[in-house]
Amino acid sequence: MKTIVVVLDSVGVGELPDAARFTDAGAHTINHIVERTNLQLPALARLGLGRVPSVHLTASDEQTEVIGAWGRLREVSPGKDTSTGHWEFMGVQLRHPFQTFHDGFPKEVMDRFTAATGRGYLCNKPYSGTDVICDFGEAHLETGDPIVYTSADSVFQIAAHLDVVPIEQLYQWCAAAREILQGEFAVARVIARPFRGSHPFERANELRKDFSLTPPRTVLNALADAGRDVIGVGKIGDIYDHSGLTVEVHTGSNAEGIRETLRLMREPFDGLLMTNLVDFDAKYGHRRDVEGYAACLNEFDAALPDLMSALERDDVLILVSDHGNDPTWRGTDHTREYGLLLAYAPNLTPRFLGERATFADLGATIAQRHGVAWTGPGESFAEALR
Incomplete structure (x- = not known):
């Protein structure tokens, strides 16, 4: 049985309740790109993107028949960066933000x-x-x-x-x-x-x-210790300091990351395949390139049907995002937003997965799907994916 998680790095779905503390009240990565470019995302719409709370797509995408499950993830850790988001995905909720040096290093x-x-x-x-x-x-x-x-x-x-x-x-x-x-x-x-x-x-x-930094024990460690495969594609291994990964495949672009994900999905394994697609963030979000970000989303949307068709009967594909990076926003930094949550499996009954209380619900779900004990934070939604 396989769980495939693809992180659409920085594809946020609207300001979190505490966004004002981060000077991000009003940020919305998806909505602002669609508003500026009239971008159509038919494959993501089929998974339920247009039904995610606060997301507004084009009229044609809003009318698309939905075959997936949808929701959004609330980040409880005090940050809006890659490490904070990914660590919380796998059950590590930070009490204090990672240290930053706004005036340079001492x-x-x-x-x-x-x-x-x-x-x-x-x-x-x-x-x-x-x-x-x-x-x-x-x-x-x-x-x-x-x-x-x-x-x-x-x-x-x-x-x-x-x-x-x-x-x-x-x-x-x-x-x-x-x-x-x-x-x-x-x-x-x-x-x-x-x-x-x-x-x-x-x-x-x-x-x-x-x-x-090496994170505390995560769901990745629990899976690996139980003998499950834990495959990281892109910068996943680096983010977790290679802790809990059994296979790592580094990539240089979204296109390569998608190709490697598809290749690995077609090979036998039992466990988690987790991919980070960083181009949204690194190439377009930070550079405030709205048109480039839209084109990058369009390229992923075109590849999504291949990922869906590569799933076998008991497999699940989950799409998430780790923070926002609204390319219409001031400055060049990330934006404090809800994380995307879309899921698809063969014969899945379309449904709303809710507003999850923490990113850690993702890790709890993966642990339950693979029969691995996890006593850390997070509430599983695995039953909704059957």
């Missing part, structure tokens, strides 16, 4: 980083990933010093040109930073951000690598 951290690398550094402040290589890339080429930057998320990002810093050396620098950024300076992720070419440069996203 001297103590950077002194230890330069000692570890033998180099200086450039930037050390919040920055857009594409802007930072445009603004500091040439200085990096001249000095060889890595570009260090952060964002509203709990991240320490290191950008370096592939002609200046070999990729394995960049990974070593990230591993060193991961060791430094513990305790009072802990961040959720250290991220390798290689780039190539000439000014304004191009990010080598296929070589990106995340070095995460």
